[in-house]
Amino acid sequence: MRKQIAAANWKMNLTLQQGEALLDGILGKVSSLGKDQQVVFAVPFPYLSQAQQKIAGKEQVFIAAQNCYNKKSGAFTGEVSVEMLQSLGIQWVVLGHSERREYFGESDQFLAEKVNIVLENGLTPLFCCGEALQIREANTQNEFVGNQLKASLFHLSAEQIQKVVIAYEPIWAIGTGKTASSAQAQEMHAFIRAELAAKYGAEVASNISILYGGSVKAANAVEIFGQPDVDGGLVGGASLIADEFVSIINGLKK
Numbered sequence: 001m002r003k004q005i006a007a008a009n010w011k012m013n014l015t016l017q018q019g020e021a022l023l024d025g026i027l028g029k030v031s032s033l034g035k036d037q038q039v040v041f042a043v044p045f046p047y048l049s050q051a052q053q054k055i056a057g058k059e060q061v062f063i064a065a066q067n068c069y070n071k072k073s074g075a076f077t078g079e080v081s082v083e084m085l086q087s088l089g090i091q092w093v094v095l096g097h098s099e100r101r102e103y104f105g106e107s108d109q110f111l112a113e114k115v116n117i118v119l120e121n122g123l124t125p126l127f128c129c130g131e132a133l134q135i136r137e138a139n140t141q142n143e144f145v146g147n148q149l150k151a152s153l154f155h156l157s158a159e160q161i162q163k164v165v166i167a168y169e170p171i172w173a174i175g176t177g178k179t180a181s182s183a184q185a186q187e188m189h190a191f192i193r194a195e196l197a198a199k200y201g202a203e204v205a206s207n208i209s210i211l212y213g214g215s216v217k218a219a220n221a222v223e224i225f226g227q228p229d230v231d232g233g234l235v236g237g238a239s240l241i242a243d244e245f246v247s248i249i250n251g252l253k254k
Contacts, residue, residue: 003209004225004252005165005232007040007126008239009066009094019047023054025242026249033060034254040126041239042066042094045080052089064092064126067100070113082121093118094234096128096152098171108151115152119160126234127153128213129192130169133176142191149195158200162207167234168192169213174236180214182223182230189229218244221251 014022023041033039042064043051051063069079085093095118096111111127118125129148131141145168153161168188173180189210196205212224213234224230232252238244 001036001253002207002231003038003165004034004036004254005038005040005209005211006245006249006252007042007064007094007167007211007232007234008245009042009097009234009236010044010240011066011099011236012044013240014044014047016047016050019043020050020054022240022242023051026245027054027058027061029242029246030061030249033249034252035060037249037252037254038062039249040064040092042092042126048085048088048090062092062124063090064094065090066094066097068093068095068114068118070110070117072117082117082123086121086123090123092124092126094126094128094167096148098128098130098169098174108148111152112155115156115164119156119163124163124165126165126167126211128167128169128234130171130213133172133178136170136172141188145188145192146195149192154199158204161196161200162204165209165211166192167211167213169234173214182220182227185212185214185224185230186227189227193229216248218247218251221248225251225253 038060040062055061065085068082069076073081095114100106115125129145131144135141135144170180192210193205209231211232211234212230216233216235217238
């Protein structure tokens with residue numbers, strides 16, 4: 001069975017003290033995880049070390065950085081390298097989130113370089129893809145997402161691609177008042193897996209976890225995660241509420 005993953009993206013929220021309290025509240029209520037289940041907390045850079053200490057001894061629980069740079073080191077003031085993350089024991093990095101693409105102009109080629117350096121250093125990239133409203137309304141979402149995958153991931157070998165976790169974000173359904181149904185989530189996840197299968201073969205594609213990043217909440221987690229090609233979620237706002245995120249974790253396939 002593919003890994004079933006509940007990933008929390010705190011974005012630019014919470015003070016250190018609030019973050020510590022939130023982690024305590026969540027970890028205190030998650031008694032055990034199934035062998036194919038994982039929980040990931042993508043916290044702001046200043047909190048990485050403390051968060052890593054909080055999860056010490058917790059099996060199948062990981063801390064992720066929300067971003068990294070595409071260079072090993074150098075005169076890049078304000079950026080964070082993969083080697084820096086590795087020195088803290090961080091094992092996951094979120095790459096290509098829609099907000100990074102929109103606000104900071106991150107291109108597919110730039111993200112390909114980030115994927116490369118993350119894999120070279122033995123960390124897991126949580127690679128985000130997805131389409132905006134105008135693309136969905138033009139019914140060209142498959143072509144758009146397919147091009148994102150091809151441009152940033154399809155240079156990888158079959159061995160490398162299986163070390164990537166993919167998160168699909170329907171940007172058009174986040175904060176727009178429009179809602180993506182579980183059927184629409186499954187449709188795109190099935191398309192992504194079919195693209196992976198066409199490139200790498202069905203066996204490789206079946207080993208890659210694909211998460212859904214479209215306003216997952218406790219109320220819809222079980223329905224969304226129950227779709228055959230949905231392997232968990234990348235959760236934003238709901239991950240900032242302990243009981244809400246615990247319910248989302250409990251909604252993962254067993």
